């Protein structure tokens with residue numbers, strides 16, 4: 001059915017074409033197909049200072065690293081994994097190292113020399129004593145003039161930290177962890193299957209389970225103590241019931257904690273069991289309790305296995321019954337009657353109606369947009385995602401202990417191809433992403449993973465209708481969207497950068513995908529979530545997205561002008577006192593004054609300004625940072641597991657730009673929440689902020705209480721997170737007023753199209769404006 005949609009859409013376009021011809025309008029092109037930029041084109045394109053690495057550069061860096069004898073690295077994909085594999089050195093990831101900002105600006109703005117092009121690599125060094133994780137820089141030469149040559153290995157600190165390395169067990173997830181989990185399970189394999197077959201009606205786990213198989217899934221890491229430095233929660237589900245990828249919402253009420261001692265893979269074992277609401281120290285204890293029917297463990301147990309049509313709840317198969325919209329299954333489609341107004345250049349440079357930027361990504365942190373300009377002026381040097389948190393509640397073993405920091409799992413490395421006509425409109429252009437991550441041996445090409453399209457919001461950017469003075473004025477709405485979707489295991493994060501024709505910029509993330517579920521108990525309804533199906537429930541979790549916004553308004557010398565919203569007093573004209581709205585604008589002198597949590601009782605509106613650059617009315621030019629759903633961490637101050645969540649201590653923070661403070665979170669936080677290498681809280685340290693290169697850190701989040709409507713997957717509607725950057729005395733009037741499609745219709749001249757509009761070519765037929773009087777005057 002889905003495959004038919006483009007055909008239907010084309011026929012709709014054909015009808016529109018016929019209509020256009022009848023009006024002697026220019027031919028409207030049929031819905032455009034995506035214009036992928038091939039790896040060959042990417043490799044040939046002139047490489048700019050903002051270009052992410054291309055395929056051949058990743059390969060050159062990987063080959064160079066493996067050839068350095070002092071590193072002793074192996075290609076992990078070609079290595080037989082054994083118990084000794086923990087003693088291997090391998091490359092976990094490679095990405096482009098953005099040069100220091102001063103060098104980039106000297107090159108871009110002042111025609112200075114092009115900074116050296118470097119790649120950063122994350123190396124897991126299991127062979128060292130003690131084993132560690134390190135990062136190195138490799139220089140790339142010969143760009144644009146033949147094959148890239150990698151050279152010059154530099155030791156550097158872990159990115160955005162003062163640490164030269166992190167402990168081995170703080171490493172990002174890799175193949176070794178699966179070995180540890182298997183070892184832990186194998187130690188109890190026979191007893192586990194004995195129990196599974198008894199409790200789950202003959203279903204079992206492992207090699208000989210067919211046809212009644214139980215699958216497993218795993219959650220987040222925990223560093224539990226100096227001895228137990230790596231532990232993970234495993235839970236079980238029935239793939240047969242899930243029929244596809246829906247196992248996330250078919251959990252069995254069985255969870256275990258698998259843990260290893262320091263770096264000894266053979267020590268991995270299951271240290272805790274949870275079955276249907278009860279905890280056990282060992283499988284023997286669980287089996288003994290089952291056999292003895294302790295607390296009704298056996299006799300009160302019902303298998304969580306939906307049957308028949310109920311199985312559909314976790315998938316997208318057609319439901320029985322009539323379908324809405326069956327007589328016309330295709331709604332409106334986007335088309336561009338005069339062709340595209342945006343362009344996507346090689347090296348991911350996007351231009352549209354005075355906006356220009358470079359679209360990029362980091363494999364761990366996700367999307368980043370560089371050198372964002374409007375009407376030729378830089379608005380932001382960098383806008384980049386820093387973290388995606390999902391922190392769970394629950395009184396079982398796995399859900400209660402789940403805190404996902406998705407930079408660890410790879411927000412950028414998890415982008416996937418987008419489906420034309422559904423993920424992005426038919427008119428979208430597509431770009432590829434290339435990442436090298438998770439112990440790969442070659443770069444991963446994500447075809448059509450980024451789409452760009454102009455979107456008509458069908459809400460005018462500006463409008464006024466005056467029947468008194470008989471005129472109508474408007475600037476039609478127009479936005480450009482740059483979209484990437486990261487599918488991080490069960491969850492889908494749809495990230496949009498939205499540019500508007502009036503200089504506003506919005507970053508918006510909506511979520512979809514499967515919730516993570518557990519066995520439902522009646523008490524859950526009061527605290528953690530509602531049933532999705534019979535006795536299965538999602539569990540309450542908090543989503544928080546964090547971003548870095550390096551604004552450069554009129555240059556890099558900026559200040560933060562915080563508008564404190566207050567109630568003032570005034571005269572009512574008759575000697576009485578009235579309360580009025582007012583603001584008290586205060587420029588933050590230090591970083592501490594510009595870092596705060598939003599309070600409903602003391603609202604603040606932060607504006608990044610250039611104090612010395614004024615608009616024609618003498619107001620400092622600026623951009624307002626508009627927070628959308630900031631979220632505060634409710635965990636008690638000083639709580640160990642909050643230390644990696646520094647990005648949600650403040651809803652707004654502004655600090656002085658430092659190349660060494662490039663990120664507010666890190667890939668190493670997940671595996672050791674209590675001692676992250678990087679935290680935003682370390683950056684807010686009282687430095688002067690006035691007339692400095694200001695970097696803003698914001699977050700946005702929501703509480704997700706899972707309900708029945710989260711099946712099959714979470715809806716994107718109503719789950720929007722993000723922030724906006726809004727011109728604030730940046731211009732002398734609305735920056736939309738130079739749009740060619742601004743229109744004024746008056747009672748004297750209401751011809752269609754109106755002559756007062758700057759463009760007189762064939763436009764849509766606006767409804768004839770009659771300026772009728774209405775309301776009581778016309779009665």
Ligand SMILES: [Cu+2]
Nearest residue numbers: 541543704714
């Ligand atoms: Cu959610």
